Amino acid sequence: MEYIPLDFPFLAAALLVGVSFYIIIFKKNLIKLIMGVAMLAAGVNLFLVSLGYRAGGTAPIYTDVPEGPMVLSIPQALTLTSIVINVAVLALMLTMVIHIYRHTGSLDSEKSRKLKG
Amino acid sequence: MDTLITHSSILIIAIPLVTAFLIPLVGMTSKKARNALVIVSLAFVAFLVFALAKDIAINGIHIYTLGATSPDLTTPTGFMVPVRIILEVDGMSILMGIIWSIVSLAAAIFSLSHIASETGQNRFYTLLLLMVTGGFGMMFTSDLFNLFVFLEIASISGAALIAFRTKFADTQEGGFKYIVVSAIASLMVLFAIGLLYAQYNLLNIGALAQVIQYTTPDKIALALLLIAFTMKAGMVPLHLWFPDAYSVAPASITGMLVITSHACMYAAFRVCFTLYGGMLDAPVVGWILIVFGLLSMFVGVTMAVFQKDVMRFMSYHAISQLGYMWVGVGVGLAVLGNPELVATYGRDAISGGVFHILNHAMYKPLLFFTGGALFHRTGTRDLTKMGGLAHKMKWTTILYIIGTLSIAGIPPLNGFSSKILIYESVYQFHPILTITGIIVSILTLASFTKAFHSAFMGAELPEYKEVKEVPRSMIIAMVILAAGIVFITLFPSLIVNWTIHPAADALIDQGAYITAVTGAVP
Amino acid sequence: MTSILESGYAFWNPIIWIIAFVVVMVVVYFFRRRGQKTYKKDTAQTQIFLCGEEVPEAGQRHIRVGNIYWGFFETLKEYYNQVLRPHTGIINDYVLWFVAVTAVSAIILLIAGLAK
Numbered sequence: 001m002e003y004i005p006l007d008f009p010f011l012a013a014a015l016l017v018g019v020s021f022y023i024i025i026f027k028k029n030l031i032k033l034i035m036g037v038a039m040l041a042a043g044v045n046l047f048l049v050s051l052g053y054r055a056g057g058t059a060p061i062y063t064d065v066p067e068g069p070m071v072l073s074i075p076q077a078l079t080l081t082s083i084v085i086n087v088a089v090l091a092l093m094l095t096m097v098i099h100i101y102r103h104t105g106s107l108d109s110e111k112s113r114k115l116k117g
Numbered sequence: 118m119d120t121l122i123t124h125s126s127i128l129i130i131a132i133p134l135v136t137a138f139l140i141p142l143v144g145m146t147s148k149k150a151r152n153a154l155v156i157v158s159l160a161f162v163a164f165l166v167f168a169l170a171k172d173i174a175i176n177g178i179h180i181y182t183l184g185a186t187s188p189d190l191t192t193p194t195g196f197m198v199p200v201r202i203i204l205e206v207d208g209m210s211i212l213m214g215i216i217w218s219i220v221s222l223a224a225a226i227f228s229l230s231h232i233a234s235e236t237g238q239n240r241f242y243t244l245l246l247l248m249v250t251g252g253f254g255m256m257f258t259s260d261l262f263n264l265f266v267f268l269e270i271a272s273i274s275g276a277a278l279i280a281f282r283t284k285f286a287d288t289q290e291g292g293f294k295y296i297v298v299s300a301i302a303s304l305m306v307l308f309a310i311g312l313l314y315a316q317y318n319l320l321n322i323g324a325l326a327q328v329i330q331y332t333t334p335d336k337i338a339l340a341l342l343l344i345a346f347t348m349k350a351g352m353v354p355l356h357l358w359f360p361d362a363y364s365v366a367p368a369s370i371t372g373m374l375v376i377t378s379h380a381c382m383y384a385a386f387r388v389c390f391t392l393y394g395g396m397l398d399a400p401v402v403g404w405i406l407i408v409f410g411l412l413s414m415f416v417g418v419t420m421a422v423f424q425k426d427v428m429r430f431m432s433y434h435a436i437s438q439l440g441y442m443w444v445g446v447g448v449g450l451a452v453l454g455n456p457e458l459v460a461t462y463g464r465d466a467i468s469g470g471v472f473h474i475l476n477h478a479m480y481k482p483l484l485f486f487t488g489g490a491l492f493h494r495t496g497t498r499d500l501t502k503m504g505g506l507a508h509k510m511k512w513t514t515i516l517y518i519i520g521t522l523s524i525a526g527i528p529p530l531n532g533f534s535s536k537i538l539i540y541e542s543v544y545q546f547h548p549i550l551t552i553t554g555i556i557v558s559i560l561t562l563a564s565f566t567k568a569f570h571s572a573f574m575g576a577e578l579p580e581y582k583e584v585k586e587v588p589r590s591m592i593i594a595m596v597i598l599a600a601g602i603v604f605i606t607l608f609p610s611l612i613v614n615w616t617i618h619p620a621a622d623a624l625i626d627q628g629a630y631i632t633a634v635t636g637a638v639p
Numbered sequence: 640m641t642s643i644l645e646s647g648y649a650f651w652n653p654i655i656w657i658i659a660f661v662v663v664m665v666v667v668y669f670f671r672r673r674g675q676k677t678y679k680k681d682t683a684q685t686q687i688f689l690c691g692e693e694v695p696e697a698g699q700r701h702i703r704v705g706n707i708y709w710g711f712f713e714t715l716k717e718y719y720n721q722v723l724r725p726h727t728g729i730i731n732d733y734v735l736w737f738v739a740v741t742a743v744s745a746i747i748l749l750i751a752g753l754a755k
Binding site: 293294297298301302305331333336337339340341343344345348354355357358361398401402405416419420422423425500501504505528529533534537538541563567568570571575576577578579580606607608609610611613 | 726733748
């Protein structure tokens with residue numbers, strides 16, 4: 001895979017974060033907003049994993065270390081924790097949207113709000 | 118007792134966590150046993166926090182390394198950097214810990230009657246104890262990723278508690294806004310942590326502070342961390358979600374959520390003063406905080422005069438008082454590079470800001486609890502429907518008056534002590550800050566008088582003939598906070614010398630924090 | 640002394656304030672004692688007097704929160720129109736403010752680093 005430059009995962013993560021902020025800011029449907037937050041989480045997780053990569057490195061699963069560089073293992077642990085936390089956050093957001101729909105009958109962020117000013 | 122003190126920092130985080138998971142089991146047998154378990158565990162945690170505070174005042178910074186053979190073995194053998202999670206409690210952290218233990222105990226006692234008619238109370242107390250865990254974790258940890266995890270724990274349980282009463286529509290909307298804002302802020306914090314890790318391969322704040330150079334990704338990480346934490350702490354113009362979320366929650370939870378905002382403000386101070394320390398552009402970051410603090414003070418109070426919903430009105434005042442703390446500490450940060458100015462008025466400005474954190478944490482939950490008492494008896498938060506309640510709710514009226522005089526900075530109460538510290542030190546930096554502070558104080562008093570008249574004064578209304586005083590546990594919770602206010606009123610210098618000056622010195626002096634972790638001179 | 644708070648310019652002692660307050664209250668009490676001692680309960684002396692007009696009932700005469708400070712709001716009406724415009728209640732706008740403020744502060748920090 002030498003023809004993919006090493007910066008490519010970072011560009012992909014930046015693209016994911018940018019598109020997710022566009023969705024969160026400009027889309028009115030609450031379900032789409034939740035999808036935007038999920039995509040933001042995916043972008044940040046991709047950034048965390050890809051910053052640990054070392055070119056030509058082996059997977060960090062050996063006790064008797066073979067020769068050569070080894071990919072960093074701590075960002076992978078951070079990413080696992082972050083994935084689990086974001087699952088909980090997404091579940092909570094979806095539950096609240098269900099209740100909002102039951103009470104107000106609308107999934108639009110402007111029509112379903114009661115609190116303003 | 119000595120082993121209890123040595124392990125106290127991890128016990129303070131672990132006891133609410135374990136109790137949170139025991140609550141559903143105990144709640145299946147009897148409600149009284151569950152209520153007793155909640156109160157006993159929070160009281161024991163408060164005892165541990167005060168014992169740890171006494172130990173820190175005598176012995177200095179307290180370190181605890183998780184997973185090591187001995188608590189102060191920060192760097193494992195064969196490693197060059199600290200890789201384990203380290204809990205480091207210095208003067209500022211233990212001050213936040215004292216505040217959190219008192220307010221969470223008062224909130225738990227208040228909830229005993231306030232949610233007594235709701236279903237699903239086991240889950241309520243589980244979530245409350247999880248929020249207590251999250252708060253203590255944020256205040257005691259010295260590891261950036263651990264800070265992120267506990268920030269998420271506190272946010273998720275806080276959002277679930279805001280949306281607890283599912284029969285109302287506005288609670289769901291408030292909870293949804295809170296969790297979306299928290300998720301975005303936390304993900305940006307994680308992004309910044311990733312940026313810092315990618316450059317230095319370190320997650321510990323003390324170890325990072327030793328090696329950090331202020332490169333361009335570091336500047337972006339500072340902007341992300343600062344703005345994400347200040348959004349969670351309710352700084353204008355990022356405050357728009359704050360009244361929506363905090364006005365619809367059960368009143369005890371709102372009291373605790375305000376302290377969670379303080380903890381996010383504490384995290385912002387840790388980032389600016391300890392993580393970046395002398396390497397950042399202190400005047401630039403200081404002026405950013407000062408300008409946003411001024412905006413917070415003024416926009417917060419002018420929006421608050423306008424409100425008709427009693428809890429929303431108090432949330433806007435929380436935004437305004439948080440602005441005082443930003444201005445005080447921002448002035449201290451702006452003069453951080455100049456030691457003689459720090460000695461002249463910088464340390465006093467930071468002390469004023471930190472003292473205001475302590476005072477605000479005493480009177481703001483008290484005011485939210487009185488708002489919750491009004492909601493409990495009249496069934497509405499709308500001030501246009503209330504009137505003449507002082508005839509029947511005498512204790513609530515007196516405690517509301519104490520809270521009002523305190524928040525408006527009327528002598529002799531504690532609000533005046535911290536405000537005069539801020540005014541006199543900040544005036545030497547630039548006079549406009551003090552003038553704005555005094556105008557905001559006057560408007561605060563005006564708006565609280567307006568709410569006092571419309572809710573408590575006037576003749577008895579016929580629709581509130583059967584209204585009685587609120588139940589005893591709610592009064593006890595409010596009296597605990599009022600006792601704290603009276604204690605700080607009568608002995609301001611005792612409080613300042615024993616808790617506030619150590620906290621301000623811990624923020625200014627980055628070297629002590631680094632030395633405690635790395636064991637070497639920075 | 641544990642009650643004196645020292646700031647840069649002056650000091651603040653709450654005990655002295657409380658003693659002064661108690662002295663003033665004692666003086667006020669003595670003034671009140673020289674006033675009228677008797678009144679007849681349950682006659683027209685204890686009822687509200689509005690220059691002979693009819694007194695409306697409690698629900699009508701209690702001034703509600705929307706009407707207090709009318710002059711203040713009328714004077715600052717343009718300011719309130721401006722400051723109420725961002726407070727829409729739509730969550731998309733909340734995130735837009737976050738992105739804008741983060742971008743502006745990152746630019747300020749980068750420019751300040753270049754100017755050094």
